[in-house]
Amino acid sequence: xxxxxxxxxxxxxxxxxxxxxxxxxxxxxxxxxxxxxxxxxxxxxxxxxxxxxxxxxxxxxxxxxxxxxxxxxxxxxxxxxxxxxxxxxxxxxxxxxxxxxxxxxxxxxxxxxxxxxxxxxxxxxxxxxxxxxxxxxxxxxxxxxxxxxxxxxxxxxxxxxxxxxxxxxxxxxxxxxxxxxxxxxxxxxxxxxxxxxxxxxxxxxxxxxxxxxxxxxxxxxxxxxxxxxxxxxxxxxxxxxxxxxxxxxxxxxxxxxxxxxxxxxxxxxxxxxxxxxxxxxxxxxxxxxxxxxxxxxxxxxxxxxxxxxxxxxxxxxxxxxxxxxxxxxxxxxxxxxxxxxxxxxxxxxxxxxxxxxxxxxxxxxxxxxxxxxxxxxxxxxxxxxxxxxxxxxxxxxxx
Amino acid sequence: xxxxxxxxxxxxxxxxxxxxxxxxxxxxxxxxxxxxxxxxxxxxxxxxxxxxxxxxxxxxxxxxxxxxxxxxxxxxxxxxxxxxxxxxxxxxxxxxxxxxxxxxxxxxxxxxxxxxxxxxxxxxxxxxxxxxxxxxxxxxxxxxxxxxxxxxxxxxxxxxxxxxxxxxxxxxxxxxxxxxxxxxxxxxxxxxxxxxxxxxxxxxxxxxxxxxxxxxxxxxxxxxxxxxxxxxxxxxxxxxxxxxxxxxxxxxxxxxxxxxxxxxxxxxxxxxxxxxxxxxxxxxxxxxxxxxxxxxxxxxxxxxxxxxxxxxxxxxxxxxxxxxxxxxxxxxxxxxxxxxxxxxxxxxxxxxxxxxxxxxxxxxxxxxxxxxxxxxxxxxxxxxxxxxxxxxxxxxxxx
Numbered sequence: 001x002x003x004x005x006x007x008x009x010x011x012x013x014x015x016x017x018x019x020x021x022x023x024x025x026x027x028x029x030x031x032x033x034x035x036x037x038x039x040x041x042x043x044x045x046x047x048x049x050x051x052x053x054x055x056x057x058x059x060x061x062x063x064x065x066x067x068x069x070x071x072x073x074x075x076x077x078x079x080x081x082x083x084x085x086x087x088x089x090x091x092x093x094x095x096x097x098x099x100x101x102x103x104x105x106x107x108x109x110x111x112x113x114x115x116x117x118x119x120x121x122x123x124x125x126x127x128x129x130x131x132x133x134x135x136x137x138x139x140x141x142x143x144x145x146x147x148x149x150x151x152x153x154x155x156x157x158x159x160x161x162x163x164x165x166x167x168x169x170x171x172x173x174x175x176x177x178x179x180x181x182x183x184x185x186x187x188x189x190x191x192x193x194x195x196x197x198x199x200x201x202x203x204x205x206x207x208x209x210x211x212x213x214x215x216x217x218x219x220x221x222x223x224x225x226x227x228x229x230x231x232x233x234x235x236x237x238x239x240x241x242x243x244x245x246x247x248x249x250x251x252x253x254x255x256x257x258x259x260x261x262x263x264x265x266x267x268x269x270x271x272x273x274x275x276x277x278x279x280x281x282x283x284x285x286x287x288x289x290x291x292x293x294x295x296x297x298x299x300x301x302x303x304x305x306x307x308x309x310x311x312x313x314x315x316x317x318x319x320x321x322x323x324x325x326x327x328x329x330x331x332x333x334x335x336x337x338x339x340x341x342x343x344x345x346x347x348x349x350x351x352x353x354x355x356x357x358x359x360x361x362x363x364x365x366x367x368x369x370x371x372x373x374x375x376x377x378x379x380x381x382x383x384x385x386x387x388x389x390x391x392x393x394x395x396x397x398x399x
Numbered sequence: 400x401x402x403x404x405x406x407x408x409x410x411x412x413x414x415x416x417x418x419x420x421x422x423x424x425x426x427x428x429x430x431x432x433x434x435x436x437x438x439x440x441x442x443x444x445x446x447x448x449x450x451x452x453x454x455x456x457x458x459x460x461x462x463x464x465x466x467x468x469x470x471x472x473x474x475x476x477x478x479x480x481x482x483x484x485x486x487x488x489x490x491x492x493x494x495x496x497x498x499x500x501x502x503x504x505x506x507x508x509x510x511x512x513x514x515x516x517x518x519x520x521x522x523x524x525x526x527x528x529x530x531x532x533x534x535x536x537x538x539x540x541x542x543x544x545x546x547x548x549x550x551x552x553x554x555x556x557x558x559x560x561x562x563x564x565x566x567x568x569x570x571x572x573x574x575x576x577x578x579x580x581x582x583x584x585x586x587x588x589x590x591x592x593x594x595x596x597x598x599x600x601x602x603x604x605x606x607x608x609x610x611x612x613x614x615x616x617x618x619x620x621x622x623x624x625x626x627x628x629x630x631x632x633x634x635x636x637x638x639x640x641x642x643x644x645x646x647x648x649x650x651x652x653x654x655x656x657x658x659x660x661x662x663x664x665x666x667x668x669x670x671x672x673x674x675x676x677x678x679x680x681x682x683x684x685x686x687x688x689x690x691x692x693x694x695x696x697x698x699x700x701x702x703x704x705x706x707x708x709x710x711x712x713x714x715x716x717x718x719x720x721x722x723x724x725x726x727x728x729x730x731x732x733x734x735x736x737x738x739x740x741x742x743x744x745x746x747x748x749x750x751x752x753x754x755x756x757x758x759x760x761x762x763x764x765x766x767x768x769x770x771x772x773x774x775x776x777x778x779x780x781x782x783x784x785x786x787x788x789x790x791x792x793x794x795x796x797x798x
Binding site for chain 1: 448449479517705718790791
């Protein structure tokens with residue numbers, strides 16, 4: 001598995017991003033990724049009851065397990081827009097499929113941005129010709145740029161590896177920043193690969209890996225209406241086909257996990273206003289669901305998050321958050337570590353030098369480890385702090 | 400029931416607040432309320448697994464249904480302090496009971512402030528003499544001042560009314576500001592009344608009224624280790640005793656509700672950094688628990704709260720939060736009103752003038768009304784916005 005200086009392209013995939021005037025002057029806001037041949041495809045969507053129109057369309061289309069392109073606009077979520085919103089998304093879909101000369105049901109549509117506003121269909125339609133004409137091998141970064149909203153930087157991860165006796169490439173792009181919470185992390189994630197893989201195996205692996213990566217991060221505990229993760233696998237690597245229950249599928253899973261873990265950590269680091277990357281590991285739990293509840297209670301506590309932002313070693317807030325998680329807790333067995341320092345054990349504060357704890361809080365990366373001491377199940381998640389800039393960004397978003 | 404210009408005192412109750420050096424120079428940090436005779440008493444406590452030492456003590460003592468005094472320090476929560484913390488709280492209890500010449504089990508002890516620090520017992524003990532000597536009829540406001548932490552102003556509410564053929568007085572004091580969330584709202588609340596009431600009736604009514612008031616507010620979704628609400632009823636009004644299932648108990652409940660509603664609204668208005676008072680009413684629900692989940696999903700959404708702070712009429716965030724509440728939702732039936740404006744109905748945005756909605760967002764008091772259209776159950780709660788000052792206050796709290 002190699003990283004770093006790889007050119008950002010995947011055999012058989014073209015991409016592009018253009019500005020059509022949804023966001024602002026000359027800001028890219030319409031992106032396209034396209035496989036030169038139909039690809040196996042799987043997707044994971046938000047569980048929000050107010051799913052955006054494009055999500056409803058894609059949920060239907062993905063059932064076939066085949067897709068060839070994904071078109072995305074930023075600047076407007078096309079959510080809470082009812083039947084009109086659905087019609088708008090279908091109009092974009094029809095126009096793009098026509099230009100791409102592919103069946104409409106092989107096209108997936110995504111939107112991100114403000115909720116409750118109509119999609120500027122004419123602007124989008126007027127840009128599709130240029131978007132399609134400009135598709136090129138190294139256009140993935142342009143497509144990524146076109147789907148950014150409050151993201152500070154683009155998020156692209158790529159890996160190559162040998163699977164089924166052939167070199168394969170997996171490349172993922174993501175947009176995130178706000179409304180980041182599992183089910184899923186609020187965002188768009190697209191993965192392109194030239195691996196040859198059976199549809200069912202692809203679906204299973206993709207769901208598993210999303211669960212272990214993007215469903216294990218939280219920036220603000222808010223679930224979006226538009227979360228969508230899509231994988232397209234066009235098979236052009238010509239490897240021995242990957243099927244379920246094969247050892248070589250495990251290798252594919254590892255590379256995919258690596259790509260998505262890099263992306264989801266980038267999303268947390270670029271969380272709106274984030275200044276810290278915080279890992280919350282809860283272990284010693286009786287069940288994984290207990291560990292998960294505890295981890296989220298800590299990660300989503302505004303008091304914990306503001307203390308990290310302020311570099312204020314007020315670790316009692318972590319315990320207070322843990323204590324509110326509605327899980328069985330034997331206080332005497334709980335151990336709380338921050339960085340390499342045990343701050344609480346045997347139902348009492350540990351004897352620590354507060355200056356050492358302050359130093360840990362000053363770091364950009366902070367590890368919180370809670371051992372519940374009651375079992376062998378664990379859960380790990382990644383989160384950020386809560387800063388002035390989070391408030392600033394989100395108080396001034398739509399206007 | 401009369402309000403406003405009443406002198407803040409309750410027959411048979413004395414109170415005081417002094418500075419003993421826990422918080423800072425000359426800041427009151429030790430408070431006492433005292434009934435000249437033993438009073439019927441009931442209390443509601445935090446459900447946090449890491450209950451502070453004084454909470455554990457009071458939970459035992461309140462079982463008798465009798466108490467005569469409550470001593471409170473601010474500046475240190477005495478939580479997450481284990482056996483030492485318990486010993487510390489017992490030492491304060493012993494010293495105060497000795498000075499007051501009451502049985503120790505008739506004294507309740509409370510602490511509020513930073514978690515995980517040992518209680519400065521010597522400082523407290525050294526101040527108890529002065530505290531007790533200074534007890535006076537109009538000392539309730541001093542006691543209130545002594546328990547404030549990040550509160551910007553004291554919270555006192557008083558009502559008189561005729562119950563059981565006699566004038567009775569109910570006076571409540573509260574401290575709040577941060578860690579405000581039900582089970583309970585994070586805070587200390589003490590209610591003093593001269594009404595004569597049966598212990599069981601008092602316990603039932605107090606739990607009911609706390610549920611309808613302090614358990615229906617949320618500032619930051621964080622549950623504290625120290626939440627305690629206590630009522631003392633010394634019976635000096637000489638009314639016909641109030642017992643369960645009596646009509647006149649209903650009158651008492653109304654007056655108590657009025658006092659606690661005023662206090663809990665004051666706590667929300669003084670929520671850390673709060674600039675808006677927001678009422679979230681969810682009705683048309685199949686069950687009260689569905690309505691409650693929906694209301695909390697909206698009230699605790701950082702994205703909703705920052706939009707209110709920024710006066711940014713980004714109402715789509717309210718729908719996104721509602722959609723994440725994990726309750727059954729029929730989108731076509733949902734109606735969202737903000738102030739007197741319907742912004743979403745029949746699964747589509749309503750045709751509104753955005754300037755009118757902006758004006759509503761500029762108000763200090765904003766009503767959010769969600770009708771789910773699927774039943775007749777409802778839930779109403781009160782919350783605040785999320786501002787720069789919330790982050791500032793909580794990033795710099797303990798250090």
